[in-house]
Structure formats: C-alpha cells, structure tokens
Amino acid sequence: MSQHYPALLVIVPLLSALLISIVGWLNKRFCFPIAVAALSVSLYSSVGLLLRVMDEKVILYFLGGWDPPWGIAYSVDHLSALVLVVVSVVALLNLIATQKSVEQEFSEKIGAFYTLYLLLITGLLGIVVTGDAFNLYVLLEITALTGYGLIAMGEDRAPLASLNYVYMGTIGACFYLLGIGYLYISTGSLNMTNISSILPGLYDSKVVLAAFIICIVGVFLKMAFFPLHAWLPNAYTYAPSAVSSLVAPLMTKVMIYVMIRLMLTVFTPAFTFSNLALSNSVVWLAVIAISMGAVLALGARDMKKMLCYVVIAEVGYMVGGAWLGNRAGMTGAILHIANDALMTLCVFLAVGNIVYKVRGYAFEDLKGMFRKMPYTMTGLVAGALSMIGVPPTCGFFSKWYLISGGIQAGQYGFVAALVFSSLINAVLFFRIIEIGYYEPFGADHGHGSSPVRMAEAPLTMVVPLLIVAGGLVMMGVYTGDIITHIIEPIIPPAIGN
C-alpha cells in the first residue's frame, strides 16, 4: 500500500472530483463528505511519504510501470514531501472551515464547487509530486483552469478579475512551456533528473540559458512576483472567501516550490548562482517586491485587498531568500513556504469568518469585532503576530533565517526591506486590531456595557481557525527539528555558508 502513496495522493482527489460532479446532481449533501474523505487520503499519504522520505531520501514512482525518460516518473524528496504535507493540510483544514460559508454563498453550486476544489488540489499535489517537466506544465494548467473557475464564482467583479487572471496566467504558463520546449530541444528529455544529468555539458549554450530565463519568468508571473503581480489582488479579493483562503496560501507557495525545483534540481546550484550572474538582480527585484507590496498594502481599504498585497510582499521574501545563494537564505525561503502557507491560511480564514457573519470585509465592518467574535479575532491576532514576526510564532523564525542569509550575503538592501516590511505589517494589522478593539466608541469612555453582543461564527469555522493559530506557535517552537530533519537535506552541499 505505502509504495503507492505518490499515486494515491493525486488519483484519489482526481477520481473523487469526478464522483462529486455526478453525485452533485443527485444529492448535494454527499459532496462535502466525499471531498473530506478524498483529502484525508491525500493528507495521510503525504504524511506517510514525509516519514518515508526521512529514511529513504528519494522515492521514485513510475506511473503505469513505464520507465523514464519515456514514462512519467513521480519523484518525492524532502522538499516535495514537505510541500505535499503543507498543501494537503491547508486544503483539508480550509475545506472543513469553509463548509458553512460555501453553503451560504452559493448553495446551488455546491457540486461544481467541490469538483473544482478537488481538481485544484489534484493539480497542486501533482505539480509537487511529479518528476517530469512537461507533466508539471499539464498539472499547472489544471490548477490554473480550476482556479479561474473558482475565482469567477465570487461577487460581481469576480468574473472580470478572473478573466484578467486567465490572460496573465496563460502567458505565464506559455512561458514555462516555451522554456521546457527549449530544454527538450537541447537535451531530448523531459524527465527532471534526466535533464539535469545531461545539462552540465550544455551550460554554455545560449538555448539553455534562454530556457532557464524563460521558465523562471513564467514562474514569476504565476507566483505574482512584483512587477508581474497585477492580476493577483483583484482575483483573490473578489473570489468567494472559501476560495481566497485556499488559493492565497497555496498557489503562490507552490509556484515558489517550482522555482526552487528549477534552481536546484533541473539546473544545478552552480549554474543558477555562478554561471548566471543573476542573483544580485533578482534579490534587488525581491527588495522592490517586498517594499512595494508593503506600501500598496498600506493603501488598501479593505482586509482582503490588504492581505493580497501582503502575500505579494511575502513572495518577495521567498524569492529573495532563495536567490541569496547561501544556506541560510535558502533555508529561510523553504521554511517560509510552510510558515507563510499556514499564516496566510490563518488570516484568510479569520476574514472568512467575519465575512460569514457580517457579509463584508471592509475595515468598518470590524467595529466591535473583539466583543462580537472574540475567538475569530484571537485567530486573526495570532496570524497577524506571525506576519509581523513576533516570537514564538513561526513567522519570526523564517524571517530570522532570511535576515541571516541577507547579512551573510552582504545584501543589506534585502535585510532593510525585510525589517521595513515587518514594521509595515505591524502598522497594517494594528490598524485593523484598533478598529475591532476601540470602535464604536462608548459614550463614557468605555464604562457601562457596550451594545455589541457576542455572535461568533459556527464551531466548524472557529475550531479549524484556532487549530491553525495554535499550529503557528507549534511550528515556531519546532523550527529546529523541521530544519535539521527536513530542510537541511534539501539544500545541496554546493550551496555554502
């Protein structure tokens, strides 16, 4: 059984998605349990894979028994196992937490929603598990197409935002495909391990250089790396809250994974950091991404838009960290994939709960929120502290490694950008907290009871949120273990201190 984990984790949600689309016609009540069951299997397999990877280093799985380079190979190492667990945890928790909000927002489309939801997760898990560069493109498109559909289910402006996303996303995917085409021309292979063993002799080739750059630009577009971010804020803001809290934590993070995969596995660190004299420029782009993300977030007038810009800044964290070219930076970037997914989920779930109760996510809708929804606000505060980087939440520790990497690489611009963004995050989140805590102002400075009564979201929404909030602290406390057991083996020795 356990040798089939890599296939199970993709195939179960895929088949369940088809099943749901049929069951959805018959009885809508069955859709949700099937989805939960499917994602539980994925989660179980991912955790199983992570445990196995710690012993066996790399797990290869040949789909249909066809050997590479002809067949499609799934390959799981520490990096993919880590991201698999992150994706399946986030997907499952979000599924449970948003059940009520899905019923409230589009009760007539439940079947379609869960079908797309599972297909999206299939795509994301597939991207992470596959060892085939072209297969990755296919799964990328599955993810993107389902993503467009899910986002378009949102409020009035969602279809337009989704259309914009379609254009940009397609361009990004095309770039990636074009790059893979070049690689195929020069190496004759699509299997990642195969490509990377053939490539070193071709590193001087202009085609390979072009392939790398085109792939990376495509991935940058997909992950909304500033200045290629313009599609993200509207798409994620106007999406239904159940979708925002799924795509915001996962889509950009999985694309970071793809970038690191390209940098470390398909190409070698030596090529990425030495042959190409790009590190410096990309880190500076990251500095701009972080700073602009922070500044644009300051200008946002509602919570979802604000969080979207924070996500854009966080993408800058990870891209910058990965391109610093030292162990600390790479450790920070990989650690931040997990941490950022969790804390983004936390804040988006909290916003989702608020939307569920007050049907709005503008700053004014937060008035009296600490009295009205104390548990949701506790979750929001926990997420906020992690985003600001207050220990012992996990956000602090990934920032710690990123800043260390910046100092070791002498990239003080990057260090300054991280500190700046932390400060701006503090301003952003305390501005929200202030509204929830002080307003509406009482007549006699808060004495006497305020008219606001407690009206918390249902338990199925609050409990997952608090689990995620607790997870932020747990992840922080166990940072040391995560790094020594999972992240250290990912980074090739070629990347020095």
Add this chain to the structure above:
Amino acid sequence: METIISIKPLIAVLVSICAVPLLILSKRSNIRETWTFVAAGAKFLIIISMLPAILNGNQIVYTLAEVVPGAAIKFRVDPLGMLFALVASSLWILTSAYSIGYMRKLKEHSQTRYFCFFALALSATIGVAFAANLLTLYLFYEMLSLATYPLVTHHQDKEGRASGRKYLTYILGTSIGLLLPAMIISYNVAGTLEFANQGFLAGTCSKGLVTMLLVFFIFGFAKAAIMPFHGWLPAAMVAPTPVSALLHAVAVVKVGVFSIVRVLTGVFGIELLSTLDLGLVICVAASFTIIVASLIALTQDNLKRLLAFSTIGQLSYIVLGVGLLSPKGMTGGILHIAMHAFGKITLFFCAGAIFVATGKRNISEMVGIGKRMPLTMAAFFIASLSIIGLPPTGGFWSKWYLVLGSLEAHQIAVLVVLLTSSLLNAAYFMPVVYKAFFCTPEESMFEDKVQEAPAFCLVPLMITAFVTVMFFFYPQPFFRLATMVVKGITGG
C-alpha cells in the same frame, strides 16, 4: 559555582499564564481575585525558593527547546535575574491588592480582561529576568509589549487609542527596527546568543560594528525610555493607575533597563566596552536623559505625568551606573533597579489613591490634601525622599554607590549630573508635599476631615513606603545580589 538543572524557572514564568484560564472561567469576581492572589503568591514563593541557591553562588538552568542552533529557549537564574524577579514578583502581590481596591471603587469595565493581561505581563517580565540568551529575552520582551497594550489602552476611548498607538509605535518600532537586526547580526558574527559573564562579542567584530550594535541595542530597548525614545511613557499614563504603577514604574520600564544591563554585561562585556572606550557613549546618552527629563518634570501639573518624567530620569541612573564601567557604579546602578522600584510604586499608588478618593489628577488641585489623606501623603513624602536619594530610605544607598562609582571612574561630569539631578528631584517633589501639608485654611481645597482611599488601596502603599525605609537599615538581599553580579562581571 555549581549549575543546577531545575524546572523551577519555567514554572515561575508559566504560573501566571496558567492562571489566565482560571481567571476567565471564574464566575464571581471574588473567586477571580482569589486566583490572582494564588498565582501571585505561588510565583513569589517559587522565586524565593531559588534564592538560597543563588546566594550560595550557584545558578539554575533549564532548557525548553533548541529552536535555532546556538539559540535555545532557555532560562538561567543568576543574581541579576534573581534581583529583578524578586522585585517584580513581590510587587505584583501588592499591586493585585491595590488593583482590587482601585478597579472596584471606580467600577471599571472589563476587569477580567484587565487581570488576565496583568498576569500575562508578569509572566513575560519573569521570562525576561530569567532569560539565558538574547533570543529568549527578545521573545518575552515582545510578549510584554503586546500583553501591556490592552492594559495601557484599558479605557478604550479616543485618548486611549492615540496613546496605544504611540506606545506600540515606539516599543514595537524600535524592537523590530533596531533590536531584531542587532540580534541577528550578533548571532551571525559570534555564532551564539548565550549571555556570558564577559560577553560574547569580544574579538569577533570591528570597533565600528560594535559601536553600531551598541547604539542599536541601547535605543532598541525603548522600554528603558532613553531620550529620544521616551515619548511613549508619559502617553502611557492614560492607563489605570495600578497599571502605571506596576508596569510603568516597575515591570515594563525595568525590563527595558534590565535588558540593557544584561546586554552591556552579557553580550558586549565590560572589558570590551572599556577597551573600546564606549562607556562614554552610554554615559552621555544617559546623562542627557537624566537632566532633561528632570527639567521637564518641573513643568508638569498632572501628577502622573510628573511621575512619568521622573521615571524617565531615574531609569537612566541605572544605565549610567553600568555605563561608568566601574564596580561601585555598577553596584549602584543594579541596586537602583530595586530601590527605585519600591519608591516609585509607592508614589504611583499615592497618585492613584488620591484619584480614587478625590478624583483629582493635577497638583494644583491638591493644596491641603495632607489634612484629608495624611497617611497617603506621608507615604508620598517618604517615597520622594527615596527618589531624591536621602536617608533614611533605600534610595540613599543606590545614589551613594553611583556617586562613589563616578569618583572611582574619575568622571567628575557624571558626579555633577547626579548631584544636579538630585536637586531637581527635590525641586519637583518637595512643593507637592509642602503644599499638601502647609497651607492656610483659606488656601486648602479640602474639608478638614480625614478620609482616605479604601483599605485595599491604602495598605499596599503603606507597606511599600515602609519597605523603602527598611531598605535603608537592611538593604539585603538586594545588596548582596548586586555585589555578586558585579563580582561575576568583573571577575574579581
């Protein structure tokens, strides 16, 4: 010197966090207050139980988790931490009693929230006191900033919001903007964050970098309110008075200076500072703060604001004492952590008692109050003597050692600063006392009838005033601890 591994420091830190669920679940306020006392008492007893081992020259260590290689969440109880923990935990008991009197008499809202965050703040304070490395210290330092935010802004009105904003801007802004980078840079150059008696930075970086780190650390701990990062302290006086008393005379601000002392001795090391001649930088910043804060205090009419500026000045005494880099100066500075705490908390308690009993906040409205509240004002007089540094109060000893230290270090300018400041302290405190007692019946603003604040308010302030006097005759165990700290640092 023995190292004892024991879980006691962790329990001492956690005991008040553990009380929080009990506080929330308590149905009746009397039960809730009982839990506060139980937690406060337990905390104090655990800390006291570690005292003999520390006085015998041992230290107590406990490692919770190795989070980052070379920087664990780790506790270590040494004389300096012990001294601070003793002060904070003993005063928490008194402040809890005082809070009950104050909050109930004024019928304040959200009392449960108030007591919960108070307990959290105390956990954080003890965490800072027992932190074995910079990471743990930073963790609890930030926790304290966040736990005190709802206390400072307790009234939840427009003024509270403005002050809360100022509070967070100064405290979080400096800790993220200056402290965090300084900590990570230190970690990257030295490979450790563990406090050592001689510091861990010596020989690892250039003079320029050391100077930069020093500036980052001194101003990064904005809780120490060294100018120009002092603005939050007067603003935070909008808080209910027990909060001002414990947090803004004892816990929060003392955490600031304590952290600075810890970093100067445990990160830089006295030797490194004196070879690079950096004590002067510290002395100049501290002396400037002392004089300017005292001058501003002269102009204040609001009693709590006056006390706030007085606190700003007094905190810099502690930094100055260590900045002198002479054994006697350091003894004086460290002793001042305890002496100033008891004196200043008495003064805040008095200000609160006056507000509870009469509703007055301004000094100009307190003419003749000595006849109305003689016990309170007597306590106020004793405590102000301690702040000025006159016998028979504990404040005399810390000033005495500071003066000796400045002579030992041949810093006549510092001596002048200390003496000028004492005169200024007298100049802003004595008129308050004088007008309270000596006025013609026509000038008096109060009826000639004794009417003190509730017993819950009155008794704690009398106890602290009494302790202030007692410290003159018997300054133990603080004096002993302070000399042990200095011995450990200077190695002799």
